[in-house]
Amino acid sequence: MARPTDALRATRxxxxxxxxxxxxxxxxxxxxxxxxxxxxxxxxxxxxDRCLRGHLEWEERTLHPVVDKFACEGPRAFSASMRYEHDIIHRWMAELARRAGDPDDAAGFVRHTDRLLGVVLAHFELEEAVFFPILDETAAGHAIGGPLSPALP
Structure with a gap:
């Protein structure tokens, strides 16, 4: 049986x-x-940047509000920790861009890239373990990226 998050899982x-x-x-x-x-x-x-920026923006604009609607809205929205992780990812991407200007520290650049990728993959895992089941249970009959929300990036 199709889950509401199947299109998002394929995108991921x-x-x-x-x-x-x-x-x-x-x-x-x-x-x-x-x-x-x-x-x-x-x-x-x-x-x-090509891989993440649009997807993170889509999550904040679409996925997080939908999860909050079904889980907990308000000043302590359910998605608050995920939004904060987006801030971390954006900051670390900016730091990586800064480091790209110093080819003499290529090893440091690679280490920072590895750390950033670890944060991104952990972020995805957390969303998939916590958010997706909420959506699959509460948004039955709607595809995420379909009638419930705009198309995936």
Whole structure:
């Protein structure tokens, strides 16, 4: 039987695959010649931005309000911790972009990329373990990304 979150789960699988590609590119940064490191680092930053920015914005605009509606609205909204994690992810992405300007610290850039990817994957896991079951139980008959909400990014 189809779940309301099936389209979102499929989107997440695609994002995970793209994040793996970004991780592989980041891992190769230090192996490249020093002259090519800055461009490779910028490519990692751009890949993360393309992969995450629109999805995180969609979550805040669409997914979180729907979860809050079914779980707990108000000043202590159920999604507050997830929104804060988005702030962390955005800050760390900005820090990564700053680090991309220093090709002499490629190893530090790669470490920061690995930490950021860990935060993102943990964030996804938490949403999938906590938010998705709420949506699957309460939004029966509506596909997330369908009649209940705008299309997925």
């Amino acid at each position: 699988a695609g994002i995970r695959a793209r994040l793996q590609e970004v991780a592989e590119k980041a891992g190769a940064v230090t192996a490249g010649p020093p002259a090519a490191r800055a461009a490779a680092m910028r490519e990692v930053v751009a890949g993360l």
